[in-house]
Amino acid sequence: METLTFRRQLNGLTRVDMEEYFDDVELENLYQWIDRIPLTRPKKNIGKDFSDGVLLAEIVAHYFPKIVELHNYSPAAATKQKMENWYLLNRRVLRKLDLDLSDEVIRALANCKPKVVEKVLMLLRLQIDKNLQRQGRSRLEIDANFAQSMDTKETKKSQSAPAAENSQALVPVKTGRSSPGKLSSPRKLGKGEIPHNHPDRSSYHFEGKGYFDPAIYIYPTSDNVPRSYLEEKEMECMAKDETIRILNSKIRRLEHLIQLKDTRLLELQGQYGREQRLYYMAARNNLLR
Structure with missing residues (x-):
């Protein structure tokens, strides 16, 4: 199976090319990371979602807002426009993070080739960590601060809402099988099954909406x-x-x-x-x- 390889060039950039492969544990960790980042589109199919480069630009802007001008990247359906977005993103943004995509990789991204965008995102996350470390910052700290700010907003919103709405906010999440106004009966989880509101649940791998709560989320250790x-x-x-x-x-x-x-x-x-x-x-x- 083809994916990507990368090599360090004399100019300091990490050159990304098409070649070999990686495992499912890394994919699951990657999907959980993406779920913690605010994106403008609902996540359905990662290959199609990222095929025009817009969401990847939003990820970079989440950590380095000064190096990305999001208005330069418009959603596209045509392969030509998608590739133009990627070439612009590669030249103006990714190279500032010491990352360089080959023409073959850009073509594969625009054509939604399986497992390509995952590898690019893994390499991007690695370069983000390196550049943040040079600035004395941490990606996990930024994610936690963002989640905490969102949690604070939700808390303020719930406090300002009427008591009746507050009581409804505490009602367990309803499944698609239940009729309006009725709560679904508790269902016993199968072996290895993850509850819908669990933070490890990814919107790319599981049904339901991704969720992140900094109070209960366990960060990956440095051993992994x-x-x-x-x-x-x-x-x-x-x-x-x-x-x-x-x-x-x-x-x-x-x-x-x-x-x-x-x-x-x-x-x-x-x-x-x-x-x-x-x-x-x-x-x-x-x-x-």
Whole structure:
């Protein structure tokens, strides 16, 4: 199955190209991250949702609002307009985050090719973390602050609402099977099933609306390193090993050149000594005559 690979270029950008694959645990973690970001469209199909680049621009604007001008990216249905959005986004925004998409990847994104946008989002999240770290900020902190502000707004709204509305807000969520005005009876969850209002529930993988509550959400620990991050470090190590090998080869060549120069210098010194002795002998013979 094709997806993407990436490599560090000499200009510092991370070049993204089409090639191999990653696992479902990373996908689930990625979908949960997207659910925590305010986007202008309801999330239905991730490939189609992100195919015109607008939602990805909104994700970058959520963390770096100064580097993205959202009015430059309009929703599009035609493949040509989608690719124009991606090229503009790649040139003006992604390269500022040290990320560079190849033409093949942009074409795959615009054509909703499966599993491509997921890998791009994983790499984007990695570059966001790096750039935020340089600024002394944290992506998890920004997400938590946003969720807390939304929770505060909801609290103020509920406090200002009539008591009757407050009581209705505490009623359990109704399912699609229940008739209007009636509550559905509690249903026993199956093994491994996640409740509809659980924070780990993703709008891309499960039915129902995604939900995030900072009071009960468990952040990923530092022990869970994304595979994309590990792959990048391995690529950096390989590049450094190659650089070391080239430098060692240059050192050996310079050492050989030094040996040749030393040998040549000794030869010239010997030749000079012989010429000097011959000169003194000729001068002595002339004096004796």
